[in-house]
Amino acid sequence: MNEVTVYTTNTCPFCVILKNYLEAQSIDYKDVDVQKNPEAMQYVVNKTGQMGVPQSQVNGEWVLGFDPDKLVTLLK
Template identity: 30%
Template sequence: MSKVVMYSSAFCPYCHRAKSILDSKGVNVEEIFVDRKPDIRQTMMDKSGRNTVPQIWIGDTHVGGSDDLWALDRNGDLDPMLAKLAG
């Protein structure tokens, strides 16, 4: 996987928050909506071990949810992860 994938819900404020930071960094996000799609939500849960959205992968790395993404950015770890995708 060489992209950013985010399992999301249309009405989730945390999903919008996560998408906004990725958008601000110019990242194209493959957003997979789980609304009314129990099979896709189950796939997300099987992959992540979590049942909440968003669930975000940068490349092959599962970074977690919105708070996890923001923590990566605050710690200066997000930009290097994103740079590896471009590189």
């Protein structure tokens, strides 16, 4: 089974696009709002060195921004 976690904010248009894309593909994911959870944002920065959102962790690999090709590649 795939493990997909998306780190987003509620003001980011690409975050909405990413979540809509995942839902359209029937891909289950966990949504972490880093505006409400600053510790999660710190975790992402520590892992990727990037402050921006969306960032996704797919089966242990990181995807920066909205990159559907990379997402599909990482899904089993």
